[in-house]
Amino acid sequence: MDSNHPHLRAAPAFFTSPKCKVAIPVHHFLTRDALAQASLDHSVRAIGYRKAPDLYDRQERLDGIVLNRIDGDFLLSVCRTRPQRSDWELAHLSGVLESNGLRLLERDAVDIRREPLFSNARAVWSHERYHVSVNDRLKIAAALAEDGPQSILELEENARPSNDILAAVCALACEDLVELSIYEAPLGPRTIVCSR
Known part of the structure; x- marks a missing residue:
């Protein structure tokens, strides 16, 4: 610094x-x-x-x-x-x-501080401590393995997790288990999720 x-x-x-x-x-x-x-x-x-x-x-x-x-x-x-x-x-x-x-x-x-990355990264990291159950982790991983990259909305449909899908994928991104496309548009249901 x-x-x-x-x-x-x-x-x-x-x-x-x-x-x-x-x-x-x-x-x-x-x-x-x-x-x-x-x-x-x-x-x-x-x-x-x-x-x-x-x-x-x-x-x-x-x-x-x-x-x-x-x-x-x-x-x-x-x-x-x-x-x-x-x-x-x-x-x-x-x-x-x-x-x-x-x-x-x-x-x-x-x-x-360039947007949307600045706000998106802060939003993702605000879910760092969100608990994602083992069952939901497996469902999300299986859906991404089967169907490849998809929007959060599609992932919710395909994985049917028991908890908040947005919070779950953000927590998994903080763990470096998934990648989120947060450079071009605000974080939301249309954000693309990929496996790491």
Whole structure:
């Protein structure tokens, strides 16, 4: 997190999800939201934490959050606004990161709060603790295996779970057991659900 942004509100201390190798220290709500979104992103395979590369003379502090994506490992930098960097600074930063096997993924407040992903990710994670019975888990898994990706409404028809299907698929998404299409439209009955 950029230390030049003390006005960012503090967040609870750690973020965890099945994709997290360890509990990730979180100092600000923007970082928590970025991690919640990353945990629901099918291209992110794992979320790790390690000491950020030493950038020597830079004023900026980078957290050591590493996203292992299908296209490589990225150091996640979350800030309210993207820092202005000279060509030399960009080259230096890229060189330091590359020597550590990383590339930079910068996300600022505008990017993180872009709709509908921002509201959708928060809505999904609001169901993190929703209890999905073993029977409903099996019904949902069987319906997805038999009929492939389908809307939440279709899944409710095909699986006939005993509980709230929207809450159930959100909880399963938090467990990284299903994938939800939450990038293009608000979360609802027409949201597509896929097996992981």
